[in-house]
Amino acid sequence: MRKYLLKRVFYMLLTLFLVATITFFLMKLMPGTPYSNQEKMTPQQIKIMNEQYGLNKPVWLQYLIYLGGMLHGDLGTSFQYSNQPVSYLISSRIGASAQLGLQAMIFGVLVGIIIGSFAAINRNTWIDTLCTILSIIGKSVPNFVLAVLLQFYIALKLGWFPIADWGGFSYTVLPTIALGVGPLAETARFIRTGMVDVLNSDYIELARAKGLTKFGIVYHHALRNSLIPLVTLIGPYTVALMTGSMVIENIFSIPGIGEQFVKSITTNDYPTIMGVTMLFSAGLVVVILLTDIVYGIIDPRIRLSGNGD
Amino acid sequence: MAERILDVKNLEINFHTYAGDVKAIRDVSFHLDKGETLAIVGESGSGKSVTTKSLMGLLANNAEVVGGSIMYHDQDILKKSEKEMQNIRGKDIAMIFQDPMTSLDPTMKIGQQIAEPLMKHKKMEKKKAWAQALDILKLVGIVNPEKRINEYPHQFSGGMRQRIVIAIALVCYPEILIADEPTTALDVTIQAQILDLMKELQSKIETSIIFITHDLGVVAGMADRVAVMYAGKIVEYGTVDEIFYNPQHPYTWGLLNSMPTLSSTSLEAIPGTPPDLLDPPKGDAFAARSAYAMKIDVEKEPPFFKVSDTHYAATWLLHPDAPKVTPPTEIVRRQKLFAKMSANKSVKA
Numbered sequence: 001m002r003k004y005l006l007k008r009v010f011y012m013l014l015t016l017f018l019v020a021t022i023t024f025f026l027m028k029l030m031p032g033t034p035y036s037n038q039e040k041m042t043p044q045q046i047k048i049m050n051e052q053y054g055l056n057k058p059v060w061l062q063y064l065i066y067l068g069g070m071l072h073g074d075l076g077t078s079f080q081y082s083n084q085p086v087s088y089l090i091s092s093r094i095g096a097s098a099q100l101g102l103q104a105m106i107f108g109v110l111v112g113i114i115i116g117s118f119a120a121i122n123r124n125t126w127i128d129t130l131c132t133i134l135s136i137i138g139k140s141v142p143n144f145v146l147a148v149l150l151q152f153y154i155a156l157k158l159g160w161f162p163i164a165d166w167g168g169f170s171y172t173v174l175p176t177i178a179l180g181v182g183p184l185a186e187t188a189r190f191i192r193t194g195m196v197d198v199l200n201s202d203y204i205e206l207a208r209a210k211g212l213t214k215f216g217i218v219y220h221h222a223l224r225n226s227l228i229p230l231v232t233l234i235g236p237y238t239v240a241l242m243t244g245s246m247v248i249e250n251i252f253s254i255p256g257i258g259e260q261f262v263k264s265i266t267t268n269d270y271p272t273i274m275g276v277t278m279l280f281s282a283g284l285v286v287v288i289l290l291t292d293i294v295y296g297i298i299d300p301r302i303r304l305s306g307n308g309d
Numbered sequence: 310m311a312e313r314i315l316d317v318k319n320l321e322i323n324f325h326t327y328a329g330d331v332k333a334i335r336d337v338s339f340h341l342d343k344g345e346t347l348a349i350v351g352e353s354g355s356g357k358s359v360t361t362k363s364l365m366g367l368l369a370n371n372a373e374v375v376g377g378s379i380m381y382h383d384q385d386i387l388k389k390s391e392k393e394m395q396n397i398r399g400k401d402i403a404m405i406f407q408d409p410m411t412s413l414d415p416t417m418k419i420g421q422q423i424a425e426p427l428m429k430h431k432k433m434e435k436k437k438a439w440a441q442a443l444d445i446l447k448l449v450g451i452v453n454p455e456k457r458i459n460e461y462p463h464q465f466s467g468g469m470r471q472r473i474v475i476a477i478a479l480v481c482y483p484e485i486l487i488a489d490e491p492t493t494a495l496d497v498t499i500q501a502q503i504l505d506l507m508k509e510l511q512s513k514i515e516t517s518i519i520f521i522t523h524d525l526g527v528v529a530g531m532a533d534r535v536a537v538m539y540a541g542k543i544v545e546y547g548t549v550d551e552i553f554y555n556p557q558h559p560y561t562w563g564l565l566n567s568m569p570t571l572s573s574t575s576l577e578a579i580p581g582t583p584p585d586l587l588d589p590p591k592g593d594a595f596a597a598r599s600a601y602a603m604k605i606d607v608e609k610e611p612p613f614f615k616v617s618d619t620h621y622a623a624t625w626l627l628h629p630d631a632p633k634v635t636p637p638t639e640i641v642r643r644q645k646l647f648a649k650m651s652a653n654k655s656v657k658a
Contacts, residue, residue, distance in 0.1 A: 202411040208367055209406075210426045210477065211399035220425075224416045299416055300461040 008292075012285040019281040020274070024066060027273055028059050034079040034268040053079065066274065075278075076271030080263065086275035090257060094279070096166055097249070097256035101242030103172055104179035109234060111180075112187025117218055119188065120195035120226075131188060138185030147178035147251045164253045175252045179245055183237055190233060194226035201225075227298050235287040243280045311342035314484060314517060315364070320377035322359055322368070331586050333359045333372070335541040341485065346511065346518040348528040348549075350564065351538035354583055357521045360538075361487045363387075364519070365404055366394035381485075400430040403478035407490040409470035413462035419473050420458035426481050445476045448513070449506060468499035472506065482514050489521045504531060525568050529553060534619070537561050540584050540594035547620030554647035557614075557622035559599040562640045570639065577637070593624065601626060601634050 035041060035049060050056040054065065069076060075086035112135075119131035154174060155163035161173045198204060199222055207217045244258025257276065264272035296303040322334035334356045341347050349357045362368050364379060366386060379386040381401070389397070398404075403426075406412040414422060423445060424438035433441070439458070446454035449472040462470060471491060478486055488507065492500040504527065511518055520531055528535055529549065536546040537560065545558040556562055563579040581598035584590050590597065596606035605611075605625050614627035625631055635641065 202406055202408060203414040205367065206404075206406055206412045206474070206477070207414070207425075209365060209398055209404040211395045211397070211429055212425065213395060216429070221414050221417070225414070301415055301463045 008289055012289065015285050016278065016281055020067065020070065020278060021063070023274060023277050024063050025059070027270060028062075030265075030268060032268050034270065066271075070278070075275040078264075078272050079269040080267055080272065086271045089260065089272060090275055090279060093255055093257040093260060094243075096254050097244035097258060098242045100172060100175055100179060100248070100254065100256065101238065101240075101244070103176040104241055105183055105234070105238045107176055108180035108183030109187050109230075112184040113191050113223070113230075115184070116188035116191025117195055117223065117226075119192045120199060120222075121214065121218060123192075123196055123199075128192075131192065135185040135188040135192075138181045139189070141181075142247075143178050143182060143245075144247045144251055146181055147175070147248055150174045150178055151251070164251070166252075166254050171252075175248050175254060178251075179241060179248050183234075183241070186233060186237070187230060190230045191226055194229050195222050198222045198225045224298060228295065231291055231294055231298065235291040236284060239280065239283040239287050243276070243283060311344065313340055314343050314382060315341040316378075316380040317360075317364075318378050318380070320360070320363065320379065321375040322356075322363060323373050323375050324369070325371045325373065326587075329587050332589055333541050333586060334363070335586075335589060337377075337538075337541070337543055339536050339543060339546065341517050341519060343484075344511075344515055344517055345533040346520055346531055348520045348522060348532035348535045349538055350522060350525060350528055350535055352523055352583065354586075355538040356541040357523075357538055358489055361404070361489055361519060361521055364485075364487060365398055365402060366391070367398075367404075396430070399426040399478075399483070400481045401483055402485045402487065403481065403483035405471075405474055405478050405486065405488040405491045408494045409467055409474050410494065412474055413470055415462055418459055418461060419465070423458075423473065423477050423480055426477065430481050442476070442480065445480050446473075448510065449473070449476045449479075451476075467495055468502060471495060471499075471503055475503070475506065475510070479510060479514060479516070483516055485519065486511075486516045487519045487521070490523070491520075492527060493522070493524070500527070507531070525553075525564060537564065540589065541586055542594065542623070544595065544624070545620075545622040547616065547622075550647070550650065551617065551620040554643045554650065555616070555620070556636075556640060556643070557616055557620075557627055558595075558624045559601045559626070559636075560595045561622075562636050563598075565643065566637045566639050573639065577639075601636075603631065 033046075034053070034055075035046065038046070041049075047056070054062060057065070066076065073087070075090075078084045078086050078089050081089070115131050115134070119128045122128050151163050151174065154160050162171050163174075165171060195218075204217060204221060207221045212220070244256045244261060246258040246262045248254070249256040249258045257279075260272065261276045263269070264276065317340065318338050320334055320337045321332070324331040324333050337356070337360060339347065339349075349360065351357050359368070359372070363372075363374060364386065366389065368374070374387055377387070381397070386394070386397070413419065420439050420442050423442035424433075424435065427433045427438040427441055428435065431438075443454055443458055446458060451457055451469065451472060457465075462473070465473065471494075475491075491507070492503050495503060507518070508531065510516075518531075520528070522528060532549045534546065534548050535552040536543045537552065537558065538544070539560045545552065545556065545561050547555075552561060553565065556565060560579075563577075566577045567579060569576060579598055584594050584597065590607070591610070592608050593599075593602070593606040593611050596602040599606070603625055609625075611623045611625045611628075613621040613623050615621055616627070626634060636644070
């Protein structure tokens with residue numbers, strides 16, 4: 001097990017290195033410069049600025065300098081704000097995004113599992129159809145539409161929750177729902193498909209022959225066996241949500257990282273692009289490792305030899 | 310006479326399909342006494358499994374019981390609610406399935422799978438149920454049960470898994486055990502072990518067995534009585550000796566004739582295929598495939614004719630007016646043996 005983990009960690013680092021390299025050179029291929037008022041600047045000024053930010057050096061040298069900095073934990077300084085290190089920019093904003101993403105994911109997956117199971121148990125009835133229609137709507141309605149509707153009806157008309165801004169838990173409720181509907185619909189679809197298969201299997205028939213109740217069969221036998229395909233989906237989805245959603249954060253005025261990421265691309269803020277990309281990739285490789293471990297917990301057949309017995 | 314614990318009368322089951330109603334079970338009656346083994350024999354699609362599933366209340370959603378009754382002691386199973394059936398399943402009537410490779414939950418420890426019925430029906434706590442699960446694992450012959458109780462199904466071989474499935478079925482000491490082709494998916498040496506185990510356990514816990522199979526070789530060693538099914542009907546039933554040595558229905562002849570014996574040089578097959586039960590034939594369903602069919606066989610359904618107190622067959626050949634026919638040679642050989650056996654018996658008596 002330890003040998004396996006070491007190997008996995010090595011591959012994770014290798015992946016991150018490749019991501020850093022490819023992103024860096026692709027980024028340099030983007031048109032434009034980081035200077036927003038370039039047309040008003042004289043060539044001299046541009047030259048001075050380039051020297052100041054190290055952008056006059058050849059690209060390969062910039063790359064090596066960046067890598068060297070990254071190894072020491074230095075992600076550089078943002079071009080957008082004077083003297084603001086990227087690491088600070090990220091750490092001050094990731095909290096809100098991560099909390100929101102995690103809440104949305106937990107909400108979506110839990111409700112999705114319930115709806116999906118419900119649909120599978122009552123398959124080919126009106127309940128199933130209703131659940132399917134709901135999940136299609138959930139998947140196809142853009143979350144900003146839902147966000148605005150929630151703001152209007154729940155926050156403005158009913159006044160149950162704050163309409164926007166970032167304070168206590170009550171501020172997170174509406175954005176969590178808006179953000180969570182996507183994974184909810186996806187989860188419901190996955191669970192429904194998986195469980196319909198599982199419910200047709202022999203061991204479910206055996207469970208029925210034991211005299212177990214419907215609920216007991218679903219809870220003890222069907223659910224766990226339907227989770228495998230879902231686990232594959234949940235990991236990367238969680239990372240994507242936790243690293244920020246520009247639209248939702250904008251609508252609810254949440255000081256998250258999502259908006260920064262988009263802004264950094266449009267302004268050619270190279271260090272921030274790199275920083276956020278690396279954060280996202282690091283989250284992803286870690287989550288993929290976790291997913292593989294969770295597989296083994298859910299399904300003993302996938303468990304690594306030497307671990308199971 | 311032994312106590313009668315199950316009495317199925319005039320059972321009729323239809324399956325609703327897009328093409329129409331498939332009449333899968335057509336007027337089936339049989340009974341089961343305490344402690345005996347009844348084998349239901351027939352080819353695929355003859356309705357064996359559907360019959361037994363109706364005993365458990367486990368029919369598919371598109372199946373409908375159109376008529377008849379299934380009396381378990383003095384209660385009609387067909388009139389029970391799903392909740393009431395849940396209290397009977399696994400406790401009074403248990404079932405062993407065909408394929409041990411797929412009938413165990415791959416993500417649950419086998420100890421828990423065996424303990425589940427105990428926790429449900431005997432309201433046992435987990436610890437106590439596991440202790441009992443360990444006992445039954447020993448009983449079904451799992452080596453090193455203390456360790457293996459914590460393992461998962463994929464860590465067992467096919468034969469071992471079927472032992473576990475048997476353990477699950479027997480853990481509540483059911484009155485009736487339904488075995489739906491329990492050895493079909495196993496190789497021959499393992500088959501024999503499983504059959505021996507079932508016989509041994511039957512005497513230990515005094516359960517009655519309904520044994521579903523298409524393998525007559527298995528029937529001979531297991532059953533007390535045999536019912537032969539064809540196209541959703543029972544065509545002949547009797548004691549195992551009567552069915553094997555004095556068969557009367559041409560379909561039973563065909564089945565026995567297609568079974569290898571020590572003296573057979575080639576195997577006979579029954580020509581043709583079973584009838585379409587969307588629109589069952591009017592007369593004897595087997596007539597179209599039978600070399601002994603008469604004109605009346607396609608016109609009118611034969612009733613059961615009595616051969617002995619325990620032996621009945623639904624074929625017009627037994628009608629007093631029917632012409633005498635000579636069955637296949639193998640059957641004639643068997644009937645001669647039967648005559649000798651009964652002569653010996655009457656001498657002894």
